[in-house]
Amino acid sequence: MRVLSLRLTSPGPAQTEQLAGNLAQLLQPGDVITLEAPLGGGKTTFVRGLAAGLGVPEDEVSSPTFVIWQIYQGRLRLHHLDAYRLRSAEELEEIGFPETLAGQDVVVLEWPGVAERLLPADRLHVRLEYGVGEDERALEFEGRGSWRQRLEGWQP
Ligand SMILES: Nc1ncnc2c1ncn2[C@@H]1O[C@H](COP(=O)(O)OP(=O)(O)OP(=O)(O)O)[C@@H](O)[C@H]1O
Ligand SMILES: [Mg+2]
DSSP states (O other): OOEEEEEEEESSHHHHHHHHHHHGGGOOTTOEEEEEOOTTSSHHHHHHHHHHHTTOOGGGOOOTTSSOEEEEESSSEEEEEEOTTOOSHHHHHHTTHHHHHHSSSEEEEESGGGGGGGSOSSOEEEEEEEOSSSSOEEEEEEEETHHHHHHHTOOO
């Protein structure tokens, strides 16, 4: 499947949040975003911005590493999952993740590797990487399916 890639640089956490908040305006029911970044790469910061863009109070968003699944209510309901501690897709099946993916809520999944076979082809993959200096991050957006067009028309 063809992919549309967009690469942006964020100079600090506030800008990452703002960028994610802006991206949230593109979100539609049933959307799936996968998030890949090294430890401390800015995943929680990104999701906080995304949630804020959907109208969720910011202090509700934290790192879901211990609680692996959090739900925030905004313009759309946002499911925030972290598969870091999971070893197989079966573990996500046992907790009902496929049903949520098939529904009308928005799903953001950190560490999507193990979940690959459960994920829809139509999705946005976001990769955060460390840049130059402590606060810079490179953000790479990879849009598949409907996301190709949406990314093309996006004005971040
Ligand atoms: N440009 C940036 N974008 C996002 N976060 C940044 C940036 N620069 C610095 N940071 C800081 O990096 C730290 C880690 O960010 P965050 O907690 O969002 O990462 P994470 O990927 O969720 O980490 P973890 O893997 O521990 O869950 C935070 O203190 C955040 O403010
Ligand atoms: Mg985190």
